[in-house]
Amino acid sequence: MRARPWLNLIDNQGCDASILIDAPGSEKYAAASKTLRGFELIEAIKTELEAKCPKTVSCADILTAATRDASREVGVSYWPLVYGRKDGRQSRKEAADKYVPMGRESVTDLVAFFESMGLNVRDLVVLSGAHTIGKASCAAVKPRLCKSKPETLDGKYGDFLRRKCRRGDAEHERVELDGVRPTAFDNGYYKNLERRMGLLETDQKMLHDSRTRSFVQEMAREPEEFKRQFAESMRWLGNVQVLTGSEGEVRSKCSAVNY
Ligand code: HEM
Structure with missing residues (x-):
C-alpha cells in the first residue's frame, strides 16, 4: 500500500483536467503541449454525458477512463478505477513548461519529479x-x-x-x-x-x-x-493530486471552467 501522493511542488497540478482548459495562457498553449491531440474526442464524450446526466462526471474522470480504455485497446492489462475526481479551475502554461519533462533531464531530476507525485523509480521506468x-x-x-x-x-x-x-x-x-x-x-x-x-x-x-x-x-x-x-x-498515476469535494468542480464543458 502506498501513501497518498503528497504535494511538494506548489504550482504543479495533478489529475484535474487542467490541460483541457482552452483559455489564453492555459497549459494547452505551453510549448510542452504543442503536439497534444484528441481534445475533441474528450469534449465529444463530455457532451454525451452532459446530455444524459448533467454536471455529474468530471473531465478528469473522463480523461482517466479514456486513458485506461485506450491502453486496453492496445493490449495493456485492465486496471480498476475509483471515480469522483473534481476538475481544477486553474491552468497555467508556465507551470506546464516548468514541470513537463522534455527529454533532457537527468535521471536524478526525473526520480525526484516522480517521487514528488508519490511515484517510485520502478514507476518511472x-x-x-x-x-x-x-x-x-x-x-x-x-x-x-x-x-x-x-x-x-x-x-x-x-x-x-x-x-x-x-x-x-x-x-x-x-x-x-x-x-x-x-x-x-x-x-x-x-x-x-x-x-x-x-x-x-x-x-x-x-x-x-x-x-x-x-x-x-x-x-x-x-x-x-x-x-x-x-x-x-x-493506476497510481491516475491518483496523483486528485481534487475531491469542494477542492474543485464538475465542468459543464471540458474546455472551460464553470461561470
Ligand atoms: C519519464 C519522463 C518522460 C519524458 C522525459 C518524456 C518525454 C517525452 C518527449 C520529449 C516526447 C516527444 C514530444 C514531442 O516532441 O512531440 C514524448 C512523447 C510521448 N510520451 Fe513521454 N516522457 C516521459 C514520460 C512519459 C509517460 C509517463 C508517458 C505515459 C505514461 C509518456 C507517453 C508519451 C507518448 C505516448 C508520447 C508520444 C506522443 C505522440 O505521439 O504525439 N511519456 N515524451
Whole structure:
C-alpha cells in the first residue's frame, strides 16, 4: 500500500483536467503541449454525458477512463478505477513548461519529479515504456544527437536520425519513439535501450543509470510483466493530486471552467 501522493511542488497540478482548459495562457498553449491531440474526442464524450446526466462526471474522470480504455485497446492489462475526481479551475502554461519533462533531464531530476507525485523509480521506468508507441519531434531528439557518446548511441540508428532531422523541414519532422516496432504496445522500448536505440536522451539514460538499469533489464526480459506493471503504475498515476469535494468542480464543458 502506498501513501497518498503528497504535494511538494506548489504550482504543479495533478489529475484535474487542467490541460483541457482552452483559455489564453492555459497549459494547452505551453510549448510542452504543442503536439497534444484528441481534445475533441474528450469534449465529444463530455457532451454525451452532459446530455444524459448533467454536471455529474468530471473531465478528469473522463480523461482517466479514456486513458485506461485506450491502453486496453492496445493490449495493456485492465486496471480498476475509483471515480469522483473534481476538475481544477486553474491552468497555467508556465507551470506546464516548468514541470513537463522534455527529454533532457537527468535521471536524478526525473526520480525526484516522480517521487514528488508519490511515484517510485520502478514507476518511472515502467511508465517510460509508453514510449513504445508515438512520435517525438526532431527538436526533442536533437540533444541526443549532439551530446550522446558513441557507446550510448547505435551508429546506424544515429546516422538515420541525423539524416531524418537534418532535412529542410526538420522542424516539423517527427520520429518514431520505438524505431523497431513503432505501433505495437510491447516491451520493445526496453530492448531498444539495450541495443542503444533509445530515441530520447532520457530514455537511453535509464539503461546506464544504476538506479534504473535493473528495472529496464527486467522489463526487456518479461513482456507480460511489463504490461501488468504498466497497468499498476498507470493506476497510481491516475491518483496523483486528485481534487475531491469542494477542492474543485464538475465542468459543464471540458474546455472551460464553470461561470
Ligand atoms: C519519464 C519522463 C518522460 C519524458 C522525459 C518524456 C518525454 C517525452 C518527449 C520529449 C516526447 C516527444 C514530444 C514531442 O516532441 O512531440 C514524448 C512523447 C510521448 N510520451 Fe513521454 N516522457 C516521459 C514520460 C512519459 C509517460 C509517463 C508517458 C505515459 C505514461 C509518456 C507517453 C508519451 C507518448 C505516448 C508520447 C508520444 C506522443 C505522440 O505521439 O504525439 N511519456 N515524451
